[in-house]
Amino acid sequence: MWKCPDCGRNFRQLHQPHSCGIVPIEKHFIGKPEGLRLAFEKILAEVSTFGHIQVTSLNGAIMFAGASSFLAFKTRKAYAELELLSDTEINEFPVYKTIKVSKSRVALFVRIQSVEEVDQQLLRWIKNVWQAVGK
Numbered sequence: 582m583w584k585c586p587d588c589g590r591n592f593r594q595l596h597q598p599h600s601c602g603i604v605p606i607e608k609h610f611i612g613k614p615e616g617l618r619l620a621f622e623k624i625l626a627e628v629s630t631f632g633h634i635q636v637t638s639l640n641g642a643i644m645f646a647g648a649s650s651f652l653a654f655k656t657r658k659a660y661a662e663l664e665l666l667s668d669t670e671i672n673e674f675p676v677y678k679t680i681k682v683s684k685s686r687v688a689l690f691v692r693i694q695s696v697e698e699v700d701q702q703l704l705r706w707i708k709n710v711w712q713a714v715g716k
Contacts (some may be wrong), residue, residue: 588637602640609643609656616695621654623699624663624707628652630709651715652707665689665706668713675703686714690709 583595588603593605610618621643628634628645637644642664645652653664670679670687678690689706693699 586683591605604638604640606636606638606643609638609654613656614659615695617656617693620661620698620699623696624652624654624704627704628707628711631708632716634711634715643651645711645715647711647715649715651710660692662709663691663693665691665704666714667706667710671706 582698590698610621621637625636631647635644635646637646642653642655644650645654649666651666655662656663666682667687667689668685670681671689672679675691675693676689678689680690682688682706689710691703693703
């Protein structure tokens, strides 16, 4: 485990490339629909029950990590894009895209516009991803 001396984030690999551009979480929600903030708060509340989770607000995303990063929450103009780093591919709605990022990892992409879209299925996927790669 390596901790960046500049931003304080923890990584599995020594000197892992990353961004130290830490910003306040509120910056992600300026001028965005209130539903995105509520969706983020619901995800944060659920993820907080998993155990020790590091939440880091960077310029382009709010990152969730345990032993390693497992979820990125990226706000856009009218929606949020969730990127889950999984060990298994899911080709089921609401996943709209998957990208193989390494031999054992697949990035799953989900777009949400409201807190109602943060349903039990999505929360289960987030927990499964944390158990597989973030725990």
